[in-house]
Amino acid sequence: MNSNILTEALRHHEAGRLEKAEALYRKILAQEPNQPDALHLLGVLAHQRGDCEGAVTLIRQAIAGNPSAPTFHMHLGQALMALGQMEEAVRHYKTALKLEPSLTPARYQLANTLLALGRLKEAGPHYEALLALEPTNVEFLAKLGAIKSDCGHMKEACTYFEAALRQLPDNALIQTGLFHALARIQPEAYEAHHVALMEKGLAFPDIAHQIFARPAAGLLKQKYRTDWKATEVDLKCKDGLLSDGLLRALLKKTVNADGELELFLTRLRRQFFLAEGVVKAHFPFLSALAEQGFNNEYVFWVSEEEEAKWASLKADIESNLVSAGPLDEAFFRKLLLFALYAPLHTLAIAEKLKDVSLVTWPDYLQPIVQRTLLDWFEEQEIKDEIPSLTKIEDATSRAVQSQYEENPYPRWLSIDREPPSTLAGTMAQLHPQATLPSFLKEPPLEVLIAGSGTGKHVILRALSYGDAKITAVDLSKSSMAYARRMAKALNIKNIEFHQGDILDLDCLGRQFPVIECAGVLHHMKEPEKGWSVLTRLLRPGGFMLIGLYGEAARKDIVQARKRIQELDLQPTAKDIRNFRREMLLGKYEDFSDLMVFHDFFALSGCRDLIFHVQEHRYTIPEIQKMIDGQSLDFLGFQFYEGALSIKNLYRKEYPADPSMTDFSSWERFEKAHPEIFIEMLGYLFWCRKPVAN
Ligand SMILES: C[S@@+](CC[C@H](N)C(=O)[O-])C[C@H]1O[C@@H](n2cnc3c(N)ncnc32)[C@H](O)[C@@H]1O
Numbered sequence: 001m002n003s004n005i006l007t008e009a010l011r012h013h014e015a016g017r018l019e020k021a022e023a024l025y026r027k028i029l030a031q032e033p034n035q036p037d038a039l040h041l042l043g044v045l046a047h048q049r050g051d052c053e054g055a056v057t058l059i060r061q062a063i064a065g066n067p068s069a070p071t072f073h074m075h076l077g078q079a080l081m082a083l084g085q086m087e088e089a090v091r092h093y094k095t096a097l098k099l100e101p102s103l104t105p106a107r108y109q110l111a112n113t114l115l116a117l118g119r120l121k122e123a124g125p126h127y128e129a130l131l132a133l134e135p136t137n138v139e140f141l142a143k144l145g146a147i148k149s150d151c152g153h154m155k156e157a158c159t160y161f162e163a164a165l166r167q168l169p170d171n172a173l174i175q176t177g178l179f180h181a182l183a184r185i186q187p188e189a190y191e192a193h194h195v196a197l198m199e200k201g202l203a204f205p206d207i208a209h210q211i212f213a214r215p216a217a218g219l220l221k222q223k224y225r226t227d228w229k230a231t232e233v234d235l236k237c238k239d240g241l242l243s244d245g246l247l248r249a250l251l252k253k254t255v256n257a258d259g260e261l262e263l264f265l266t267r268l269r270r271q272f273f274l275a276e277g278v279v280k281a282h283f284p285f286l287s288a289l290a291e292q293g294f295n296n297e298y299v300f301w302v303s304e305e306e307e308a309k310w311a312s313l314k315a316d317i318e319s320n321l322v323s324a325g326p327l328d329e330a331f332f333r334k335l336l337l338f339a340l341y342a343p344l345h346t347l348a349i350a351e352k353l354k355d356v357s358l359v360t361w362p363d364y365l366q367p368i369v370q371r372t373l374l375d376w377f378e379e380q381e382i383k384d385e386i387p388s389l390t391k392i393e394d395a396t397s398r399a400v401q402s403q404y405e406e407n408p409y410p411r412w413l414s415i416d417r418e419p420p421s422t423l424a425g426t427m428a429q430l431h432p433q434a435t436l437p438s439f440l441k442e443p444p445l446e447v448l449i450a451g452s453g454t455g456k457h458v459i460l461r462a463l464s465y466g467d468a469k470i471t472a473v474d475l476s477k478s479s480m481a482y483a484r485r486m487a488k489a490l491n492i493k494n495i496e497f498h499q500g501d502i503l504d505l506d507c508l509g510r511q512f513p514v515i516e517c518a519g520v521l522h523h524m525k526e527p528e529k530g531w532s533v534l535t536r537l538l539r540p541g542g543f544m545l546i547g548l549y550g551e552a553a554r555k556d557i558v559q560a561r562k563r564i565q566e567l568d569l570q571p572t573a574k575d576i577r578n579f580r581r582e583m584l585l586g587k588y589e590d591f592s593d594l595m596v597f598h599d600f601f602a603l604s605g606c607r608d609l610i611f612h613v614q615e616h617r618y619t620i621p622e623i624q625k626m627i628d629g630q631s632l633d634f635l636g637f638q639f640y641e642g643a644l645s646i647k648n649l650y651r652k653e654y655p656a657d658p659s660m661t662d663f664s665s666w667e668r669f670e671k672a673h674p675e676i677f678i679e680m681l682g683y684l685f686w687c688r689k690p691v692a693n
Contacts, residue, residue: 002028002031002032002035002038005024005027005028006024006025006028006037006038006041008024009021009024009025009028009038009041010041012024013041013044013045018045018048018049021041021045022042022045025038025041025042025045026042029042034061034064034065035065036061036062036063036065036066036069036072037062037066039058039059039061039062039065040058040059040062040069040071040072040075042058043055043056043057043058043059043062043075043076043079044059044075046058047075047078047079047082052079052082052083053083055075055079056076056079056080056083059072059075059076059079060076063076068099069099070095070096070097070099070100070103070106071096071103072096073092073093073095073096073099073106074092074093074096074103074105074106074109076089076092077089077090077092077093077096077106077109077110077113078109080092081109081113086113086116086117087117089109089113090110090113090114090117093106093107093109093110093113094110097110104130104133107126107129107130108126108130110126111123111126111127111130111143114126115143115147118644118647118648118651119648120147120150120151120644120648121151123143123147124144124147124148124151127140127143127144127147128144131144136163136167138164138167138168138171138174141160141161141163141164141167142160142161142164142171142173142174142177144157144160145157145158145160145161145164145174145177145178145181146177148160148181149177149180149181149184150642150644150645151645152184152645154181154182154184154185155185157177157178157181158178158181158182158185158197161174161175161177161178161181162178162197165178172206172417172419173418173419175204175206175207176206176207176416176418178197178201179197179201179204179207179211179212180207180211180416182194182197182198182201182212182215183198183201183211183212183215184211184215185215186215186218187215187218187219187222188222189222190219190222190223191219194219195219195223195246198212198215198216198219198246199245199246199249202216202246202249202250202253202254203249205414205417206414206415206416206417207414207415207416207417208412208414208415208416209253209254209413209414210254210255210257210412210413210414210598212250212253212254213250213254213255213256213257213258213598214257214258216246216247216249216250216254217250217256217257217258217260217261218258219246220241220244220246220247220250220261221258221260221261223244224240224241224244226241226264228260228261228263228264229260229263229264232267232271242282242285243284243285247288248284248285248288251265251288251289251291251292251295252288252291252292252295252367253413253414254295254413255292255295255296255411255413255598255601255602255605256292256295256296256601257598257600257601259584259595262300262584262601263584263585265289265292265300266300266301268289269289269293269300269340270303270305270306272286272337272340273306273309273310273337273340273341274305274306274309278333278337283333283336283362283364284363284364286336286337286340286364287336287364287365287367287368289340290336290339290340290368290372291367291368291371293339293340293341293342294339294343294368294371294372295411295413295602296411296601296602296603297407297411297602297603297604298341298342298573298603299573299576299577299580299601299602299603299606300577301577301578301580301581302341302577306341310338310341310342313334313337313338314338314342314347316334317331317334317335317338317347317349318347318348318349320334327356327360332361332362332365335365335368336364336365336368339365339368339372343372343373343376344368344369344372344373345372345373345376345377350373350377353369353373354373354374354377356369358370358374375485378485379478379481379482379485380481382480382481382484382485383477383478383480383481386477386480386481386484386497386498386499387498387499388498388499388500389473389498389499389500389504389505389507389508390499390500390501390503390504390505390507391501391504392475392499392500392501393501394501394503394525395525396523396524396525396613396614397475397501397503397524399613399614400475400523400524400613400614401475401476403571403607403612403613404453404474404475404476404478404479405476405477405478405479406478407603407604407607407608408453408454408476408478408479408482408604409453409454409479409604409605409607409608410453410454410456410599410604410605410608411454411602411604411605412454412456412486415456415459415460415490416460417463417490418460418463418464419463420463420464420466421463421464421465421466422465422466422467422468423440423441423445423447423465423466423467423468423513423514424436424440424441426464426465427440427514427543430543430638430686431543431635431636431686433659434635434688437513437539437541437542437691439513439539439541439542440513440514444469445465445467445468445469445513446468446469446470446471446510446512446513446514447461447465447468447469447470447471447512447513447514447515447516448470448471448473448505448508448512448514448515448516448534448537449461449470449471449472449473449515449516449517450473450502450505450515450516450517450520450530450534451473451474451475451502451517451518451519451520451521451523452472452473452474452479452480452483452497453474453476453479453483453519454479454480454482454483454486455472455479455480455482455483455484455486455487455495456483457516457518458470458472458483458487458495459483459486459487459490459492459495461516462487462492462494462495463492465494465514466494468494468514469494469495469496470494470495470496471496471498471508471512472495472496472497472498473497473498473499473500473502473505474497474499474500475499475500475501476499477499480497480499483495483497484497502517502520502521502524502530502533502534503524503529503530503533504533505533505534505537506533506536506537508537510537511537511538511539511542512537512538512539512542513539513541513542513543514542514543514544514545515534515537515538515542515543515544515545516544516545517530517531517534517544517545517546517547518545518546518547518684519547520547521546521548522548522549522615522616522617522618522682523612523613523614523615524614525614527548527616527626528626528629528630531546531626531630532630535630535631535632535689538689539689540689540690540691540692541688541689541690541691542688542689543635543686543687543688544632544686544687544688544689545638545684545685545686546684546685546686546687547680547682547683547684547685548616548617548618548623548682548683549615549616549617549618549681549682550617550618550619550670550677550680550681550682550683551617551618551619552619552670552674552677552678553674553677553678553680553681553682554617554681554682556591556593556594557591557594557609557610557681558617559590559591560588560591560594560610561610561611561612563588563591564579564610564611567579569611571607571611571612571613573603575611576603576606576607576611580600580606583595583600594609594610597609597681617682618682618683619667620663620666620667620670620683621663621667623663623683623685624663627687630687631689631690632687632688632689632690633687633688633689633690634661634663634685634686634687635661635685635686635687635688636659636660636661636685636686637660637666637683637684637685638684638685638686639676639680639684640680641679646676647660649673650665650666650669653669653672654669
């Protein structure tokens with residue numbers, strides 16, 4: 001009798017007639033209060049109506065009556081998930097699968113829940129089982145790619161991402177996943193497929209091409225087993241290498257970050273420059289090498305012989321145009337050779353060159369003209385348009401300003417362009433445990449980025465805070481001009497750039513829901529003073545991101561700085577080049593590890609890294625003291641590469657700190673895993689201003 005009612009109830013339920021179904025389930029339960037099927041289905045119905053707690057109670061009662069029904073456990077898992085009880089949900093999904101291994105929806109839920117919990121190693125086999133049933137399912141392929149990548153299995157990750165791309169060739173997220181995994185493969189041997197993918201990555205516009213610099217150099221070194229350290233390069237024998245597409249792309253799109261390759265390219269440049277009769281066939285390579293020079297701000301070492309010849313070439317070029325000489329092949333060739341050592345805008349005749357239409361230049365000069373001449377002029381115009389908020393009077397601020405006017409930092413050429421998100425959405429993702437204030441959704445949504453530099457961080461934030469207006473402030477107009485030009489090129493419109501000193505930003509006269517200041521305060525004379533200004537500008541309940549140098553993380557850098565001081569080296573291009581050359585030739589072994597930083601390979605980066613006019617470094621207890629001094633609440637550290645694995649490791653080692661905010665545990669964690677913080681050069685962390693403040 002009840003079974004007939006149940007069948008009828010189920011029919012109504014499946015057809016969406018929930019009230020009729022409920023009445024029949026209740027009818028059964030009136031006669032038989034512990035009837036497991038009716039309890040279970042009534043629980044499912046409660047969940048459908050949003051009553052998850054009711055669902056959990058009912059399905060638990062059903063399980064008490066019949067513990068071996070797999071779907072009861074699966075549906076209980078779903079209701080628990082909706083209540084955020086993920087660990088318990090996992091237990092019930094697992095029970096469901098034990099009872100019925102072919103219950104695919106339970107496996108799918110389990111895989112997703114494990115993934116959300118960051119338990120990647122456990123989630124992987126479940127997605128593999130799901131994929132075996134549907135071998136072309138893009139979701140499973142992409143998730144497996146991401147899991148393998150996070151677990152450090154880059155080759156497998158690439159295989160999954162490539163399979164996903166065969167289904168969805170234009171998906172930007174999958175492409176980004178593939179290229180990031182590809183860039184982290186340590187090439188053991190030259191593989192044509194690997195190279196082809198890397199060239200594709202270097203041509204993909206929405207990725208930070210810098211990730212390919214080292215692996216591409218590795219592949220080239222595998223392919224051309226030349227003596228990279230030889231003092232003379234046989235220019236004829238190098239034709240294969242010089243026309244190599246991967247090398248050209250590396251030179252044009254990245255800042256080379258391989259010491260051996262740099263030494264080789266430096267010698268090659270010298271030979272080409274000093275040799276008479278450079279042939280036309282080499283022009284495309286020389287053009288790429290000139291772009292590399294621009295990318296690394298001409299950081300390669302220059303011999304006196306080259307300097308002298310370059311100076312007379314410069315004079316020759318300048319007199320040529322002064323006397324209204326023709327723009328002929330011989331002149332183009334001279335410009336190409338000049339551009340191996342300096343940007344074209346430094347020529348006295350730059351104004352005249354700028355007025356020559358780009359298309360009239362030969363192909364091999366066009367990118368050089370665009371990047372080292374026209375872009376520079378555009379930046380000069382932008383500089384004049386950037387408004388000044390404050391005067392810059394503090395002596396340290398002026399010294400720091402002068403450094404970044406001469407050498408805007410960081411040198412970046414492209415970014416990982418992620419799909420736009422909202423301020424509230426990004427904050428919810430970054431701070432899953434925090435209750436978000438309603439003002440994150442109420443216009444005007446504003447974000448202050450203090451010390452915005454050349455804009456890489458700001459532009460990424462402009463995407464993730466797509467509905468907010470960003471106010472970017474920096475001492476250096478050259479840096480902001482670069483940032484603004486790049487923002488325009490990337491069609492990003494929600495940033496306003498202002499020149500100003502953080503010390504005087506109270507003049508903004510309003511409070512911001514989110515403030516970010518990374519890599520900046522430690523360059524002030526009294527960082528706490530600058531931080532206090534920012535704390536005043538933060539709305540109660542608002543979020544603040546701070547990045548500070550770490551004492552332990554910069555151990556090698558401290559040694560290098562000491563040596564630079566002892567040698568009385570100045571932060572000039574010449575001293576920086578000479579010191580770097582000695583490092584590349586193996587002179588300073590005690591701090592040679594600092595060559596792992598890509599910053600070492602560009603002039604502004606190297607100056608920022610080891611020649612800075614002003615820097616402070618901190619330990620974790622000192623950071624705790626400063627956060628307390630600002631009366632802020634600490635929300636946790638942020639990591640980029642491998643963030644999930646780092647957090648999982650911390651959770652495993654410090655289970656008693658589930659919120660991951662205990663400073664003494666972090667101090668011990670850093671001692672055990674110093675490399676994690678070395679990669680970041682210190683600490684990046686989020687704080688929050690208490691509402692009562
Ligand atoms: C190392 S760069 C970091 C840039 C950027 N935050 C990033 O992470 O890419 C430091 C920047 O902070 C700026 N800066 C340093 N002191 C400042 C101050 N007192 N007020 C405003 N900007 C400052 C410098 O001009 C420079 O552009």
